[in-house]
Amino acid sequence: MDNSGKEAEAMALLAEAERKVKNSQSFFSGLFGGSSKIEEACEIYARAANMFKMAKNWSAAGNAFCQAAQLHLQLQSKHDAATCFVDAGNAFKKADPQEAINCLMRAIEIYTDMGRLRIQLRGPGGVWLSWDGALRTPFVLRAPSHISPRAGSPSRPSTTSPLLRSTRRSWWTSRSSANKCLLKVAGYAAQLxxxxxxxxxxxxxxxxxxxxxxxxxxxxxxxxxxxxxxxxxxxxxxxxxxxxxxxxxxxxxxxxxxxxxxxxxxxxxxxxxxxxxxxxxxxxxxxxxxxxxxxxxxxxxxxxxxxxxxxx
Missing domain, CATH: 1.25.40.10 (Tetratricopeptide repeat domain)
Incomplete structure (x- = not known):
């Protein structure tokens, strides 16, 4: 199949995805499986994007990945949305570096948001301590400014807590993904x-x-x-x-x-x-x-x- 045939197939997939989205917005679809149609549309947009990539139509591929990303956000699938924005950035970098930066910045925002996990822990003396995963250093414990500590200094709770371990893993995963995107943005910015x-x-x-x-x-x-x-x-x-x-x-x-x-x-x-x-x-x-x-x-x-x- 030549490039024109691949583009034609990709365009047909786009039309199919758009129909799925439109059907999901009807009253009866909203009652019976509207979200499943959105999920199907996400998959079809991704297929269209990959077909555009095969045809070397990088802008169309990037746009299709962006469409999939927006639908994933609608479904609250943040990780999938960020992944699609990264794929869009990688496609756009061959045709529109500035748009590549924009897509990667969107991915960074999502990854960072995913890392903002907040845990409230009861500390000694009745002081509420919190850990904010958005901070540069994990496991920074601090008392909220609107609460006055009682007698005694708050002590750091054990980081062996399963909840804390899970949160720390999530923080590092989000931070690592965000850094990868940031470095891509830096590379494109320097080229521009x-x-x-x-x-x-x-x-x-x-x-x-x-x-x-x-x-x-x-x-x-x-x-x-x-x-x-x-x-x-x-x-x-x-x-x-x-x-x-x-x-x-x-x-x-x-x-x-x-x-x-x-x-x-x-x-x-x-x-x-x-x-x-x-x-x-x-x-x-x-x-x-x-x-x-x-x-x-x-x-x-x-x-x-x-x-x-x-x-x-």
Whole structure:
């Protein structure tokens, strides 16, 4: 089946999904299985989106995934809605990067909302303690401001509680999903030369990661990308940013990424294209450059010389 045939099939699926939605809104469908028709429509929209992807009609695929996401929200299926918005973002990135960012931001909002789990716990002295999963650090216990603590200091309840364990798992799952979406947004924003937006995200995720024993190794990558975005704006910005990241996260100083940044800054200051290219080649020999890094490094190199040359 050629692309035109795939698009025709996808359009037929869209029409079928729209009929399902319309039928679900009738009085009798509302009484007898209206939600099941919405569920069917969600599945059909997703099938249409995948058919559009096969036809390489990325905008149509993104729109179909968005339709499915909206219906999942109507059904209160937040996780499925967020997944569809991520799929929509991945489709739009091939045709409309700004719309890709919008879809991923919607997914982030949903994942964050899913993580706002609140538990009220009775503490010593009759103090009500609460844990808000929306906070950066899990298991932060605090007394609501409108309640005055009685005698004694509140103590932290055992985190071995099954309820707390379940909540903590949910928080980390939501936070991890949100971070993945945020990093995609940052990548697209940088490609669109929305550098400050990308910097804010990379710094936020990097700061969160450096406080986690499991994630702190990746913090250097996020600070490296933030520094490259600074470099695309201004060389002095990048130099100050590197100093800030070294103070904030001492392990960054010993990373290959930090050493590369310093070589690039020196080469740029000297307007030495050969030194810049050689530093990139040395890094690439050990850690292969992906398309995003190649794009950013080429943009910086072009501020040294006007001609666009291969970095490797």
């Amino acid at each position: 030369e929305q550098y400050q937006k990308a910097i804010d995200i990379y710094e936020q995720v990097g700061t969160n990661a450096m406080d986690s024993p499991l994630l702190k190794y990746s913090a250097k990558d996020y600070f490296f990308k933030a520094a490259l975005c600074h470099f695309c704006i201004d060389m002095l910005n990048a130099k100050l940013a590197v100093q800030k990241y070294e103070e904030l996260f001492p392990a960054f100083s010993d990373s290959r990424e930090c050493k590369l940044m310093k070589k690039l800054l020196d080469a740029h200051e000297e307007q030495n294209v050969d030194s810049y290219t050689e530093a990139v080649k040395e890094y690439d020999a050990i850690s292969r450059l992906d398309q995003w890094l190649t794009t950013m490094l080429l943009r910086i190199k072009k501020t040294i010389q006007g001609d666009e040359e291969d970095l490797r």
